[in-house]
Amino acid sequence: MNSSVSTKPREIPATTRPRYRVTAPRVFRSEWAKFWSLRSSWITLGVAALILVAFGFIASASFDPSGAAAQPAVGPAPASDAVGLALTGTSLAQLAIGVLGVLVAAGEYSTGMIRSTLTAVPRRLPVLWSKALTFAAVALAACAVAVLAAFLVGSTQVSGTSAALSLSDDGVLRSLAGAALYLALAGVLGVALGALLRSVAGGIAALVASLMIIPGLTSLLPDSWADTVGPYLPSNAGDAMMSLHQSSGALSPGAGLAVLTGWVALVLGGAALRLVRTDV
Template identity: 55%
Template sequence: MKITPGGVVAAEWTKFSSLRSTWITAGISVFLLIAFGMIASASFSGEGLTSVDLALSGSALAALSVGVLGALLGAGEYTTGMIRATLTAVPRRLPVLWSKSLVAGAAAFVTMTIGALAAFAVGSAVLNDKVSGLGLGDDGVLRALLGAGLYLGLVAVLGVALGMLVRSSAGAIAILAGLLLVVPGLVPLLPDAISEAITPYLPSNAGSAVMALAPPDGTLGPWAGVAVFAGYVVVTLAAAAYRLKKTDA
C-alpha cells in the first residue's frame, strides 16, 4: 500500500500525541512561560521594560523546553530502534523528517502562542502599578505575542532536526542548550568589536527579536531576526536530511 504524505504526517502525529512525555513537556513549557511572566510582571518596578517584555520573561526557558520536545521526537526512535520500522514503511525517508518537523513545529506554535497570550493576560492583571500596561490593540503587541509562538515553534523544529542529525536525545538537547543558553553567555567575553558584531546573529538573540516591541540599537529587527533564525533551522534540517538519506538508520 502506498504511503501518502498525509499518512506520514498522521502517523507522526499519532506517535507524538500518544507519548506521555509530549504532554508533560508541553505543559512545562506553557507553565514556564506563564509563571515567569506573572512573577516578573508583579515584581518589576524599574524602567526600560514593557508589559510585553515582562510577560515573555520565561521565553528563554520555554524555548529550551520546546526544543527538548522536538529533540525527543527526532531522536526517540533511534533510541528504541523503531526507526528501522518507520523507514521500512516510508522508504523515501525524507517525508519522515518533514512530517516530524511539521508536527512538532505546529504543536509548539499553537500551544506556545496560547501560552504567550495567557502570560500577557495574567501578567497584565498583576502588573506592578509603576509599569504602564498595554493592550492587544497597541502597536506591536499582537505581533510580539504571535511572534513568540512562531519563534518557539521554530525552536521545536530545530530540536527535531538536531535529534535526527545526531540521533541521540541527550546529544541533541546538549547542542540545543549550548546554542540557546551557553553561547550567548560566552560571546560577551570576546573583544568588544567582535562581540558586538556577532551578538545580534546568535540563534536565540535573532529569533527572540520578534518578541520585542522596539528592538534596541544594535539588534536585528523583528522579521530580520526571524529570518536569520529560520536560516539556522533550514541549515540544520538540510544536514539532517543529508544524513538520513545517505547513511544507515
C-alpha cells in the first residue's frame, strides 16, 4: 500500500480586521477622557472655584457702606455692589484657569506624548480643536457654577446694605454670565498659547504677561495712547464683559466679548498654522 502525504498548505480562513475611522467626535471623546484622567484638572478647577467663592465672601463680609464711595489715591475704586464684590477673586481665578489651559496643550509636548496623539490623528488640526473645545466646555460649566455660588454666598453678607442685589435685578445675570464666559475664554487662551509655544513655562509666562503685566504697563503710556489701546487688551475686554456698570472709555459688554474672542481666535490660528507646518 502506498501512502502519500499531502504537501498542500492548509488554508487559513481570512479574518476581516475592523477598520476604525478617525472622526471629529472620536477625537473629542479621546481628549475628553484624557482631560479627566489627569489629577491636575480636578485640582486646578477646584482651586479656581475656591478662589472665586472665598474671595467673594471675604470682600462681601468686609464691605463698609460708609466708605464704599471713597476713591483711593492709587488704583481703581473698590467694588460697591454685590456683583463686583462677588467677582473680586476673578483676577486670580483667571490665572488658575489659564495655567490649566497651558498644561492641557503644552503638557503633551513636555512628556513627548504628542507624538502618539498625532500618529493616531494624522490630520493634526482636529486635535487642537478638540482640546480647545473640551477645555472651553468644562471651564465654562465649572466657572458658571463657581460665579453663581460666589454671588449667592456674598449676597448674604451685604443683604440690607446699599450693595445688595438679586439675580432679578437689571444686568446681574448678564454680568455673572460674562464673568464665567471670560474665565472660560482666558482658559482657551492658555490652551492656544500652550499649543503655539509648546512650552509650559513659556505659555504661562505669555499668559501672565497678556492678562496682568501688559495692562499694568499701559498706565505708563501717555493718556491719549492708554485710552486708545487699553480697552482692547484681553483682561480689560474681560472687565467690560462682567462689569455691572460701564466706566467711561470702556467697551460695551458685547464689544468686550468680540475683542476677547478675536484675541483667542488669533492665537489659536497661530497655533494651528504652526501645527500643520512644522514637525513635532
